[in-house]
Each structure stands twice: as structure tokens, then as C-alpha cells.
Amino acid sequence: MPAVHRDPPGQPGPERLRGLRRLGQRPQQLGPDCRVRRRPGHRRAVRAVRAGHHLDRRGRLQHVRARPGRAAPLPADRRTGRDDRGGDRGPHGPGTGTGPRGLTKAPPARRARLTPGVSNRGRGSAVRIAVTGASGTVGGQVLDLLARRPEHEVVALVRPATRWAAPPGVVVAPADYADPASLRAALGGVDTLVFVSSDGHAATVMLHHVNVVRAVTDAGVGHVVALSGLDVDVESPFCYAVTNGHTEELLAASGCAVSVARASVYTEFFLRLVTGARTGSELRLPAGDGRVSLVSRADVGRCLAALALAGPTSGHHDLTGPEALDGPAIAAAVSSAQGGQAVRYVEVDPADYAAALARAGETSWWAHAYGTMLESIRHQRWRAVSDEVERLTGAPPLSVDDVLARKALSRPAG
Numbered sequence: 001m002p003a004v005h006r007d008p009p010g011q012p013g014p015e016r017l018r019g020l021r022r023l024g025q026r027p028q029q030l031g032p033d034c035r036v037r038r039r040p041g042h043r044r045a046v047r048a049v050r051a052g053h054h055l056d057r058r059g060r061l062q063h064v065r066a067r068p069g070r071a072a073p074l075p076a077d078r079r080t081g082r083d084d085r086g087g088d089r090g091p092h093g094p095g096t097g098t099g100p101r102g103l104t105k106a107p108p109a110r111r112a113r114l115t116p117g118v119s120n121r122g123r124g125s126a127v128r129i130a131v132t133g134a135s136g137t138v139g140g141q142v143l144d145l146l147a148r149r150p151e152h153e154v155v156a157l158v159r160p161a162t163r164w165a166a167p168p169g170v171v172v173a174p175a176d177y178a179d180p181a182s183l184r185a186a187l188g189g190v191d192t193l194v195f196v197s198s199d200g201h202a203a204t205v206m207l208h209h210v211n212v213v214r215a216v217t218d219a220g221v222g223h224v225v226a227l228s229g230l231d232v233d234v235e236s237p238f239c240y241a242v243t244n245g246h247t248e249e250l251l252a253a254s255g256c257a258v259s260v261a262r263a264s265v266y267t268e269f270f271l272r273l274v275t276g277a278r279t280g281s282e283l284r285l286p287a288g289d290g291r292v293s294l295v296s297r298a299d300v301g302r303c304l305a306a307l308a309l310a311g312p313t314s315g316h317h318d319l320t321g322p323e324a325l326d327g328p329a330i331a332a333a334v335s336s337a338q339g340g341q342a343v344r345y346v347e348v349d350p351a352d353y354a355a356a357l358a359r360a361g362e363t364s365w366w367a368h369a370y371g372t373m374l375e376s377i378r379h380q381r382w383r384a385v386s387d388e389v390e391r392l393t394g395a396p397p398l399s400v401d402d403v404l405a406r407k408a409l410s411r412p413a414g
């Protein structure tokens, strides 16, 4: 049944228009009788997915979640020694611009154009799970984990120009966050979307996220697993707390079933950031006595995959490491990462930190992003520690020392 508009046929009234805007829809999407045009079975699919089931293209029940709010355990990739694809490569990394650098990308993958409602893998009844940011570190890990589950059809949303090789069996759907039509096409027939947040200037990120949420609604995706942050307060000084907070609001208003993964600061990213702030034996940061519950990208990826394989939890999950570290503890970690050379935490003024970043050639945007993140750490917005990683994946989260040990192991000898 399509969503019913009770007004008499004709142009939608102001209230209806407001309602449509809240849902991210435009008046042109109304039929002549002022009813929202949906693909057949949309309502039923949304109801079933909310209840923890999946429907195939003919509306048959395909999958029932084991227990409400509890995701199926995944293979702990720490057992296989798999790392998170070489550590920090994101634009948040020190000295990087937009897009990953320092990464040798694999040759171009085979591209497949997706037809809504049609399986490109010949699995007409499989649950189709799509992943955005699939060529990135976190998205790539999620994709690898999902691709090991033959019962699902896995779709990688990748920017058209990105040179990247998909894992075997994965369908590649070209899509750019900045291109709503490409997102809509890529999400056709998708049951569950793992929405890895965009990166870059906050205004651009917000625009990208609006596009993704609109495409999710238009395509009738049943369940979104959204990557967000531990700090989602739109009043926070941190620029991405604001974008993540507003994105969660958009998703909540979309009518789609949502499971939100609120990740703490990534261990790999933070260690690189603070290592850049080292001067001789001093780690000079404007972090006050703030604590941060650093979480590894590998754990974030495993949690996102676990949430995608479970039914919607309609809640949020705080993904943190095992403990919250303060400046001296972080200095000790940097010290051990650098062969045990003594490193001491020194609290500096935010303006001095910004000036040091500028001298090191950082762009004004990234200097702002790092400065506001450290301010939110100073405000103790990242100190919460949870047991969600273990609850979702069945394995405890990696500590900073674990991450450093894995990095040392993955470094070539000699």
C-alpha cells in the first residue's frame, strides 16, 4: 500500500509539503491523487525489516534475526592477523587533503550496473547489503567481512573514478555522494545499507549525507546501519559532531529502520595526529586533562558488519576501546610506538597548536577540524567506555598496545 494522503486530490497543502520535506521527498514525487509514489511492497518491506525480517523480491520472508538488539558474531579477524589495511589513510590523517594518499590501489574492478529489484549475482532471493565508502579503510573491512557470507548479495558503492579491486563475488555500483541520481540507482533493490560517513569540509559532508538519506528513502532501503561518532551533540565545538548529530536526525525522520554505530576516535588516526604534534621529547597538545576511549578501525568495521547482518536495533551503539586515555597515557603510547624514547605530554594553548599546524603546512580546514576535536576531548566528550564491541562481535576491543603490536607485525622486516 502506498502512503495515503488524506487531502482531496489536487495540489498538496502546506502541511503536506512540510511532511514531505521532513521525509526528504519533493512534491513531484506525488502521483496525480497526491499519494507518494513508492515501489510496490515498500511499506510491507519496511514493517518486516523493522521486525527483524527480510523479504525477498516477491515479498517472501528470508531472514529472521536471532535476538533483538544482538548481532550475529563475526569471525574475529584478529585471529587471522588481518590488519585494517595499513592504518590511517583518511583525509582526517595529519597532512592529508581530500581522499586517501599513500595507498597503492589495485587495478580497476569490474563494474556492474544494478537494476532495482534484480540480483546481479543470480541470487534472486538473497538479502542485498550495500556498503558506502567501500574503497576506504573502514568500508573495505566491512565489505571483506560481508563478502565471506555467501548467503548475502554484497554491493560496493564506489566513486566512478576510483581505481579499486572488489573482493570476489562483490558487485560494484558506481556512486558519488555528490550525485543523487547515482546514489538512487546504486541503492535500487538494496535491503540494508552500511552508510560509512563522508569526509572533508563539514558543509560538503552534510550535503553528501542529505543526498544519501534522500536516496535511501527514494529507493525504499529497509535498514540503514549508519557510522556516526561518540560526540553527536550539535552544540559541540567539534565540526563533525555537528554533521553526525544532524545526520542522525535526518535518518530518524526518514522513516527507515536505523542502527547507529557511534565510534570513538580511531586509534590509528589519533596516534598519527598526535605523533605529528611531537617536538623532541614533548607531545604538545591542547587536550587539557581530557580522556579519549580510542577504538581501532578494525573493531569499528567488525561492528558495522555485525549490525548489518542483524535486524535493525533502532538504537545507537557506542563503539569504544577498552579504556579512556589521558594526555600522559597517550604520550606513553607514542613513546612505545617510537622505540621507547621518552615522550612527555605538555598541555599547550589552542592558538599555539593551530599556529604549529599552520607552520607544518596544514590547511585551514584540517587545522580547524583537529583543533575542534581536541577541544571536544578537553570537554570530556570522548571519555565514555562501553562493552558494545564485545557485545556485537563476541571479541573484546583492541587496546592501543594491541594496535601498535599489529602495526609492528605488519611492517616488513629489516
Ligand SMILES: NC(=O)c1ccc[n+]([C@@H]2O[C@H](COP(=O)([O-])OP(=O)(O)OC[C@H]3O[C@@H](n4cnc5c(N)ncnc54)[C@H](OP(=O)(O)O)[C@@H]3O)[C@@H](O)[C@H]2O)c1
Residues within 6 Å of the ligand: 089, 090, 091, 092, 093, 099, 100, 132, 133, 134, 135, 136, 137, 138, 139, 158, 159, 162, 175, 176, 177, 178, 196, 197, 198, 199, 208, 227, 229, 263, 264, 265, 266, 269, 297
Ligand atoms: N572517528 C574517527 O576518528 C574518524 C577519523 C577519520 C574519519 N572518520 C570518519 O570515518 C569514515 C571512514 O573512515 P576511513 O578511515 O575508512 O576513511 P577513508 O579510508 O578515507 O575512506 C573514505 C571513503 O569515502 C569515500 N568517499 C569520499 N568522498 C566520496 C564521495 N564524494 N562519494 C563517494 N564516496 C566518497 C572514499 O572513496 P575514494 O576511495 O574514491 O576516495 C573512501 O572509500 C570517514 O569517511 C569519516 O567520516 C572518523
